[in-house]
Amino acid sequence: MDLLRFATAGSVDDGKSTLIGRLLYDSKAIFEDQLEAVERTSRDRGFEYTNLALLTDGLRAEREQGITIDVAYRYFATPKRKFIIADTPGHIQYTRNMVTGASNADLALVLVDARNGLVEQTRRHAFLVSLLRVPHLVLCVNKMDLVDYSREVFERIREEFIGFATKLTIPDLQVIPISALEGDNVVDRSMNMPWYDGPSLLHHLENVHVASDRNLVDPRLPVQYVIRPQSNDFHDYRGYAGQLVGGVLRPGDEVMVLPSGMTSRVARIDTPDGPVDEAFPPMSVTVLLTDDLDVSRGDMICRPYNKPVAAQNICAMISWMADTQLRPGQRIQIKHTTRTARAIVKKLHYRLDVNTLHRDENAEALGLNEIGRVDLRIAQPLFVDEYARNRLTGGFVLVDESTNVTVGAGMVVAAD
Structure with missing residues (x-):
């Protein structure tokens, strides 16, 4: 079975946690003791019904306030x-958490309260989904029971959102x-909405096609670990392990190792289940080459005539996640695939207002949860693609050198 990663988004009280609880409950993905605990907590808090939102709001502060603060991950499966x-989270002050949760999602669910229609946070999260290049978006017009399952209300919200989405990149x-x-x-x-002839949410999630969303054109294998077993049975074994983040590799393919530029051919591709005839994203594999090359962690295996840019100058959109501001001249650490380097902020082009999409070109800094376009100068080359081409080789995180805290996430716009 294939895997679908999806993130929920939307404003506070639009029902994100309740929706996930309903998905888990109706798809029989909850253990009896979990359900009993939720029913007991619901009674203790005075609810006249089983509050399924308690299945995901695990932090005590979340349950007390009735909001989501952290990114809660849940797993379930259907036969498909x-x-x-x-x-x-839906709160504006937790926008950075929303960026974290959606950064590697295949699909995003944006919820809207049918009574309120589109609000500022709906537009903000839709824009962030577009910025993060999440390929599939589902707008769930929730709480239709509170507007008597009105077709007119649904159509009005639908048309308004489609009008806004035309300004964004939503495939x-x-x-x-x-x-x-x-x-x-x-x-x-639902029998309550006979006028709706589309799929249910779970049916859409089960059938949406995501395999073609991954880049299968540009082979990219960032080397995470060099495997050299000490056993006599494997004394000649030298494998390069990592997650394939783009393209397809097969035994016999000619490959190049960056930054050395040395070329070889793929001798074998190993996985935990044994050798395979081909590898594709997001498989974790060990590649053996026909030649003994000097390869180490942080190197990139690619094709000789299909290489990423070896860049020391990067122009990127940055989502800033720290209380301290990002300013030109600041020194910072950048982590990209399996490579880490030091960098300096050369220029802040503009700060983006995610509500109006207005660019403030007079901005002098980026504050918490703000997004802007920035030039970075990096001490050693990184092997990058544009984020629009490959989300994994085009994305990176910024780390504070003194505290080792992640302070930003970036998406490559241009590099040289």
């Missing part, structure tokens, strides 16, 4: 597909009317 859910958009509390159109089609 495995799922990893990232339940991200695939689906709009579904649901009630997470009552279960309408979540797992099964």
